[in-house]
Amino acid sequence: MEAGTPQVVKLEDLHISGQLSGRKHILSILVENKPGVLARIAGLFSRRGFNIDTLAVGPTDDERLSRITLTLDGAMHPIDQVTKQLHKLVNVIKIRDLEPADTVARELALFKISADGASRGEVMQVVEIFRGKIIDVTRRSLIVEVTGTWEKVEAFERMVRPFGLVEMARTGEIAISRGRGET
Amino acid sequence: MRAADTLMESLKAEGVKDVFGIPGGANLPTYDAMVDAEFRHVQVRHEQGGGHAAEGYAQASGRVGVAFATSGPGATNLVTAIADAMMDSVPTVFITGQVRTELIGTDGFQEADILGATLPFVKHSFAVTDPRQIPEYVHEAFHLASTGRPGPVLLDIPMDLSRADIDYEPRTCPATSPRPRATSSRSGSPPKRWRTPAGRSSTPAAASSTPTPPRSCASSPAPTASRSPRR
Amino acid sequence: MGLGSFPSTHEHWLGMLGMHGTWTANHAMDKADLIVCIGARFDDRITGKLDEFAPHAKVIHIDIDPAEISKNVGAHIPIVGDAKQVLPKLTREYRALQTDSSRLDDWWNTLRGWQDAHPLYYEAGENGEIKPQFMIEAMHRATQGDAIITSDVGQHQMWTAQYYGFDKPRRWINSGGLGTMGFGLPSAIGAKVACPDEQVVCIAGDGSLIMNIQEMATCVSENVPVKVFLMNNGYMGMVRQWQELFWDRRYSSVDMGSSPDWVKLAEAFGAKGMRAENSADLEEQMVAALEHDGPVLLDVRVAREENCYPMIPPGNAARDMVEAPRGAVS
Numbered sequence: 001m002e003a004g005t006p007q008v009v010k011l012e013d014l015h016i017s018g019q020l021s022g023r024k025h026i027l028s029i030l031v032e033n034k035p036g037v038l039a040r041i042a043g044l045f046s047r048r049g050f051n052i053d054t055l056a057v058g059p060t061d062d063e064r065l066s067r068i069t070l071t072l073d074g075a076m077h078p079i080d081q082v083t084k085q086l087h088k089l090v091n092v093i094k095i096r097d098l099e100p101a102d103t104v105a106r107e108l109a110l111f112k113i114s115a116d117g118a119s120r121g122e123v124m125q126v127v128e129i130f131r132g133k134i135i136d137v138t139r140r141s142l143i144v145e146v147t148g149t150w151e152k153v154e155a156f157e158r159m160v161r162p163f164g165l166v167e168m169a170r171t172g173e174i175a176i177s178r179g180r181g182e183t
Numbered sequence: 184m185r186a187a188d189t190l191m192e193s194l195k196a197e198g199v200k201d202v203f204g205i206p207g208g209a210n211l212p213t214y215d216a217m218v219d220a221e222f223r224h225v226q227v228r229h230e231q232g233g234g235h236a237a238e239g240y241a242q243a244s245g246r247v248g249v250a251f252a253t254s255g256p257g258a259t260n261l262v263t264a265i266a267d268a269m270m271d272s273v274p275t276v277f278i279t280g281q282v283r284t285e286l287i288g289t290d291g292f293q294e295a296d297i298l299g300a301t302l303p304f305v306k307h308s309f310a311v312t313d314p315r316q317i318p319e320y321v322h323e324a325f326h327l328a329s330t331g332r333p334g335p336v337l338l339d340i341p342m343d344l345s346r347a348d349i350d351y352e353p354r355t356c357p358a359t360s361p362r363p364r365a366t367s368s369r370s371g372s373p374p375k376r377w378r379t380p381a382g383r384s385s386t387p388a389a390a391s392s393t394p395t396p397p398r399s400c401a402s403s404p405a406p407t408a409s410r411s412p413r414r
Numbered sequence: 415m416g417l418g419s420f421p422s423t424h425e426h427w428l429g430m431l432g433m434h435g436t437w438t439a440n441h442a443m444d445k446a447d448l449i450v451c452i453g454a455r456f457d458d459r460i461t462g463k464l465d466e467f468a469p470h471a472k473v474i475h476i477d478i479d480p481a482e483i484s485k486n487v488g489a490h491i492p493i494v495g496d497a498k499q500v501l502p503k504l505t506r507e508y509r510a511l512q513t514d515s516s517r518l519d520d521w522w523n524t525l526r527g528w529q530d531a532h533p534l535y536y537e538a539g540e541n542g543e544i545k546p547q548f549m550i551e552a553m554h555r556a557t558q559g560d561a562i563i564t565s566d567v568g569q570h571q572m573w574t575a576q577y578y579g580f581d582k583p584r585r586w587i588n589s590g591g592l593g594t595m596g597f598g599l600p601s602a603i604g605a606k607v608a609c610p611d612e613q614v615v616c617i618a619g620d621g622s623l624i625m626n627i628q629e630m631a632t633c634v635s636e637n638v639p640v641k642v643f644l645m646n647n648g649y650m651g652m653v654r655q656w657q658e659l660f661w662d663r664r665y666s667s668v669d670m671g672s673s674p675d676w677v678k679l680a681e682a683f684g685a686k687g688m689r690a691e692n693s694a695d696l697e698e699q700m701v702a703a704l705e706h707d708g709p710v711l712l713d714v715r716v717a718r719e720e721n722c723y724p725m726i727p728p729g730n731a732a733r734d735m736v737e738a739p740r741g742a743v744s
Binding site: 201203223225226227228229231232233234235236237238239240241242243244245246248263264266267270271331332 | 415478479562564584587588589590591592594596597599600601602603604605607608609612614626628629631632635636638
């Protein structure tokens, strides 16, 4: 457009949309595989007051790069600020805020459930319904491995609590975009 | 040549004319190399003073301010100046000595995790783990400090690595160019001459010249290393 | 931080914005319908209470760091870029519009009216007592408004920002964001090393100067002839002011006493020490300090309990600005 071509915008018509998206966000972050990178990201969140709900980190097919998958609550934090601040870190290569509809996300959880002879059968039924696997058993307890979406893991936890949930360990979600292109 | 000498060469290649700092055990090789360096070193009385001096230098001139400190308490004395440079986006490079690599993490004498301590306050930081990284990290540090939103960059060099021998090919163009300052001629006494290394005048080079545009460094050869560092 | 990037002598200069800025600048922002922010970050000292800041304004924010845009204040039109590249293009577009500047006449009348009714003000000192604001005005005259000024943090910093008109960039060197006491003297050393042909003056408070006073030794042994003008009121002035205004004048650890003897201390380092106690001699002594060949510490004894006005009390909006109380004569 040439200088002096007027495209008039009225001041009254300028608006700012709200900054809080109100939903959970999954950020898939490609970072350089160098010492201290995780500390930089965790430190950034902590000093800006952004809360990380879950975080998983692991290698990628490129040994120079790692992938960090983290989830945060978009109702609490302006997601634009989070991603813009992350981009300022030199070791951060690429950030994808994964669209729920275009994303496959999975988490792995281990549950230690107290179950003696009487209740073991019922527990096993629940495990089968959730397509979990019993990977350890003693006379009074079971360890169950469940994989699935965050919602499925939450649901399984709710179902087995009444039996006596001794403890559990969750990895937090990892995610990848659907379709052929790279995340 | 010694990695410490390549550090001096790299700073020279970045157009550094003045630095501030205090020597200590962990950066003795650096300070030994500095005796023959072509830039001026201003010996301050507290590392924080050196850090703020680097900031004042950068704010007054637009050039990257450089401050040195040794490991441990020397480095931690820089923290306020680093945080200050971050808040005000001042282009600065802070170069700290670190204990020998085999002592890192052992609570060695005058050891401090300055990298960890300053993570919230730096634009970026580098921990040298191989002496051959020094020229590349210096160049990157100056680039990060002076481009985009300027800020402080930390470079932490363990003492044994700065004594090691490496091959070095100098870069021929700096990451930054001096920017023009608004100047006016001042009446009054002439500036006192300080001890200058041979060949340097006491007046600032950029006083009335137009800024040299930054040249692409894509054609400079990368530093090569054909021998492993001698310990 | 940006003082001097627009000349203070220009007719459109309204003054510094923010907690100790001018009445006119702050009220102009409060009533504005459009704010163009160039490279500033809407920090809390500027905005006061954020949800009451510039309530009528749309915001165009130009910044090189995209994370600053809409961080504190939402931007209606964000422009990410280097101001050096953005501004010439904007100026070209604006000039091509050939707008009629008289459409702003009413607004300028309002602004001029505010400037006349609400200037920066202080009660003049009596019997030769040096008022801190007077000291800054004298410093401006002695340096012909053209020195590189570094400062420490506190009342002296605010008064310098108010009363020393800066006309060029890179003249006002400050710890703005972190607000580090002890910044002034070492940063003056750095500035003088960078610009040996410029006058470099550090304006300091006595609370701040003691923090990095050891660098006087650097000035002497490295031949860096910095001039330190110490605004000495025997207090940590800004903290004292807050304790007076907001904590019922319950002074808590702000009295610096009369230690050290600054003249002797400067001489102990090998610098020249001078003391000024009378407003009639002050400017002359400043000129003598500036012309002395070597580092100088000029200890200026100023009125002890002077408050820095105007002030937007913390957590308030621009329209809650408090001005200097006036004596019998306006």
